[in-house]
Amino acid sequence: MLTHPLENLDPVQSVQVLPRHLAGPGAVDPRPVWDFPFEEGWSFAQTEAGTAAAFSPCLRLQTTFDPQPDKPCKGTWTINAHRAPFTPPAWWVTFDATTPAEILHDVHSELLDLYLEHRHSDRDWLFDKGTAEYQVYAPLLARGWRHEVKTDGAQTFFTPEGLGGLRHQYATDTKGVAWRAWGGFPDEPHWTARFSVDTPTTLVAAFTASLISTEPLQRTVQDIPTQTRRALYVATPTGKQPNSNTPVAPPPPAPASGHTR
Template sequence: MLTHPLENLDPAQSVKVLPRHLAGPGAVDPRVVWAFPFEEGWPFAQTEAGTAAAFSPRLRLQTTFGPQPDKPGKGTWTINAHRAPFTPPAWRITFDATTPAEMLHDVHSELLDLYLEDRYSAQDRLFQDETAPYEAYAPLLTRGWSHAVKTDGTQTFLTPEGLGGVRHRRFQRAGLAGWGGYPSEPHWTARFSFGTSTTLVAAFTASLISTEPLRRTVQDVPTQTRRALYVATLAGKQQQGNVPVAPPPPAPASGHTR
């Protein structure tokens, strides 16, 4: 009978695991996920129920978190980008609340960098990003992800173990979607609307395939896909000394040339 690497550990044991897309959400804290300079004029508000919102000083960016603990995705993180205040968003990104918090943080950190670059330069990369799409997708192939293209232009990239993916719909408003878990019942889903800065998509895919393990307690790791996890280290108090990170098996050759 097959076992998984967490089977004999205490539910409260802290571990570091890979791959990231199967690690579970981690700590849900809007102030940590957003990492905006709130002391520099970024308004922030949060209700007792956990609903939160933050805005950039000139209202070009609006970020919200709406918890829904009774729904499969447990709520939604949303980024709206506006060319002018109080206008419809030019593009939108949404994440299920079950998305790994570290990946959310990486995307929002890149979002802040883009905003600050635009603020102090003549560029407008929030809406006119010239980053080439291959910069977002080529790293997936170097990590052994498969790649399929349909006649309608839809490109699908799947993880080596088949429990995560990214789908790019070139000619549809939906733009791009990413997920972790079984495609029919994913642990989490991310959606990038058409027009989203490619730099933000690249930040998402880079975080998705990062080999830096994520710290979780055993009880917080989704049970359905634990057999596909690699335990990098035990991270509890009883662990003595430094334990080297055990990388996952080498990624299979993708069959693509660069």
């Protein structure tokens, strides 16, 4: 049996890998993930145990990180948006702590953009769908993701290798989960993300754009999930390699044309 390039590298070897949804979480650190302008009135607090929270100056946006190292998901990242301070959330998003940090950063960057756009317009972008739903998944189809539609009001998009997906519950109640994404085997994913009904579609689109980005993620070999390593390819090994002849996996073949309903 042919060995995979990652199997020939030292566990502490740093590599750049794709696809992103199988790369592992990377550095779990709230400040770089959130990257909010804390010098401009945003609040940040973190306990010795690692639990962290950040609030917008208007107190309508709240983001939290709750580490739970003993659980498979290692904790939860949460975004809550409130129409008025101290009221129930109008919408929410959750990510397992095992979600790739770069994807988390891109979603929170879009969240900040929505917040800043609201400050300079009459439109409340935090509570406006803004983007058509097809813009969330059209890029997935263009990258060769498989599409299934069921009669229960849901459509599901699967990665080309079958180790990740996005489920869109387009017929749902007002309090349910509209979008659910995962990386890894469906019955035992590495990570899961959930977007409630009324989450701005622009935010979900930023998530999928980051998910399928062709910019590799840098990881050490030991931090990459072992169960799905053979579905990864090494873009550019960095640092010292134990064997100068260690092969580098080629990029995957160009995806087939996206399927349509």
